[in-house]
Amino acid sequence: MLEFIKPGLETSVQDFPGRIGFWSLGIPPSGPMDALSFQLTNVAAGNAPGDPGLEVQFIGPEIRFQADTVVAVGGADMKPKVNGQLIPGWEGVPVSTGDVLTFGFAAQGCRSYVAVAGGVDIPRVMGSCSTFVKANIGGIGGGAAKAGTVLKTSPSVRPLAECSGRRIVDAARPAFGASWEVEVLLGPHDDWLTDADINQFTSFEWKVSSLSDRTGYRIEGPDFEFGHKAHNKLPENGSDPSNIIDFGYSVGSVNFCGQTPIILMVDGPSLGGFVNPFTVLSTSLWKLGQAKPGDHVRFKVVTEEEARALRADFKAAVSEQSVTR
């Protein structure tokens, strides 16, 4: 069992791929913002990659272990400590009853993940333990951890001695920084922009706005012209060039709200009336999940084949191949 002495900024239970199958009712998948680090952290703890674990954002919690177990911490390096001693990241670390896990601040990235052997045990809501805090869906009674929250853990499928010392190899660990290159596919509405607009989007170094959270990431940069289609349409599309008749959004859509692109994240809206000229690859979205306000982002258009290759790399990383002892 885990006891929260301090909850941190917004520490929530997430699983992967989250709450799937309810998008047509407006219920988002939720799940980790950085699905790569989340799954690797689970693998380090000896769990299945998608098992329920904790997402730690910006300011970490203080957690007391109420049983002997193995814990792995991955994602942004928030300098995790057990009883005041730094512990290595991306590695199964044995802890004893009464030990306390604390965090510092990350120099790069902003979300850490905590996996305990066996995974966190909370009731599933619509098939998932993931938390959508803004709508009080799933998680710990619909929300994030509070001071005093106690979470049960499921029994580990591996003996604890086997979970301890499992380590993600350096080559499989995601690279962190203050500038990110994020792969996108063109579409669905790239034909609403001019060629100059598309070039501008992919050549400019965008700045992540402070108005960014688990629903969407706003980026700051230059204005767009918008193409013929955006300026010549039926009135029911709306008056702004970026308006279109409401349609279903993808997770990862680059949603042009007037002149502000917002990348829709895992708690984002399922539909709306703004065009999406680009869509971030599902295997690249983790980079935005780690980008901090003020970080810089460049977007790179890839082909379908390149997207497939990146997917294969991602899947290979999230596997036993990445583990050493």
Place this chain on the structure above:
Amino acid sequence: MIFEEPRYLYSGDRYLLLEFGDEMNLELNFKALGLAETVADDPIPGVIETVPSFATLLVHYEPDQTDFHTLKDALHERVASLGSTADITLPSRIVELPCCYDDPWTKAAVDDYRKKIKMIEPNPEATARLNGLRDVRELIKVHSTPQYWVAAVGFWPGLPFMMSLDPRYVLTVPKYNPPRTWTPQGTVGMGGSCTAIYPVNTPGGYQIFGRTPVPIWDGAQKFAPFSKSPVLLKPGDRVKFVPIDAREFIEIENEVAAGTYTYNIVDYDLFAVARYTQFFEQGKKDVGYSAAAAEEQSATTVA
């Protein structure tokens, strides 16, 4: 325009967006819902779920099991087998929702906006005036007469986007700019020609002029219609608003709190597009979209 052939667009590496056209036309929504229905009944390998909207269907797929091109071909076959829109028949429940129009709660939200954000014309007077209606009484009549078609659900969990099914009773209003910071739970409002209900208290941009005491979102899933999900209204449902006064609102609110409220839902109905189209064409020939017609016509049912 309704496209001769649908357009199949990339929407990332896990989604395909199918466009049936680029106008607000119920026929396009019937196609999207018809296609969603066939995919739900007889799944296409690799498809996880679909999201129908006004003129489009978003298809979420597992790229390890299919790819864009295979999926596009499979969807195209399904579109062909749907036949003409007139042949589409959709299961469609009729959900009655009591609505207190010109209510004190949405008025308070509008007053708050007028005080803190922008001095706009108050509702429901603004909606009545913009649609050439005599007064608020006439607005209530025009808004509560037709059945509303749930064309899509989303943006926020459980939020229905609905269109009037009766061409004689269509209202049109602009949206707020900037949006409100809060809207009471159960608020009924309009943006463009679309009617929505706010499942919970959220920010919002629609003109607001009524409120239902009946939850359309039940997070605890304690009422029977929520056994499968916390969401009441699904794409393809029809909603009929029943005007109530503030006293009845409180009574129903108390029943809801006590858990004794019974939802009024007709669950066995089908919606035949051919029958509807016939009605629609007749309706368009009748005089007036609202004011005069509202006085002459009584409630009309379709299908």
